[in-house]
Structure formats: structure tokens, C-alpha cells
Amino acid sequence: MRLLAALSLPLLLAACGLQPMYGGGGSGAVARGLGAVDVPAIEGRAGWLVRDALRQELGQGADGVGSGAAYRLDVLLDEQLQGLGVLTNETVGRERYILRARYQLIELGTGTILLDATAGSDAGIDVVSSEYATIAAEQTAQENLARELADQIANRLALTLRDR
Known part of the structure; x- marks a missing residue:
């Protein structure tokens, strides 16, 4: 009975339309597409951090894609630091750091915008009496x-490139 269940599981998964995202590993279509995305410089410290993290996520080295780019990813960041939790002595006890991005994936050969989307996240920060600790946080x-x-x-890029 267990053997029958184990043998039928792959058939059930195939019937539901489940497909591996990175079929073929590093030489698969999605991995190759992600590796061909050029990420131009993004303004500010947060931009540098996002661009560096994107290059790592896309499987690119420190030099980026170079001349083999088929796509360009334009990213515009919006960052805010909001004071929350005002204490009785009129000081802020908590901050909210918000980082949002609007990005477009553009096919270089045709200039077509393949994806126009936003992403964002935020974090709460305790404001303590030490200014150094607050800045570090x-x-x-x-x-x-x-x-x-x-x-x-x-x-989101991987999903877009998989569907192409």
C-alpha cells in the first residue's frame, strides 16, 4: 500500500499542473533569463544595498551581466523613516522604516516593458537613549x-520570465 502511494504521488503532482520553477538548474530557461537582467545603479545607500542584493538573487557576480544582457531592470526606491510612539516627554520611542520600490523589466531588443510592479516592506525600530544604537538599528x-x-x-522576475 505504501509503495503504491509513493509511486502515485508524482502522477498526482503532475496532474495538478505543478511545475518546477528552476527546471534544468543553472542552465534552465528561468536561471538563464535571470542571469541576463542588467540592474543599473540605484540612487542612495539603500539603492546600493538593493542592487547588490538583486545581483546575488539573480545569480550574477560582482561585475553584473555586462554585454550579455537581454533585459534591464529599472528600480526607483522610496524610503521613509516615521516616528511612532511619542512618549510623555515628547520624544519618539519607536520608528518605522519603510522601503518601497517601483520597478520595470524592459526587454532590450524591443524596448517592451514586460513587468511594471511594486514591492515593499517595513521594519519597526526601538529608539533607545543611545544615539549610536538607534543609528545602528x-x-x-x-x-x-x-x-x-x-x-x-x-x-516576481522569475515568474514573469517563466511565463515567457
């Missing part, structure tokens, strides 16, 4: 949010 939040944004964008 803000920078850590920025780094974590940049990785989160890059992950969201890379997943």
Missing part, C-alpha cells in the same frame, strides 16, 4: 529590508 533595518525587497523582486 536603522542601518540594520535598511540592510534587511533591501534583502527582502530584492527577494520579492527576483521572485
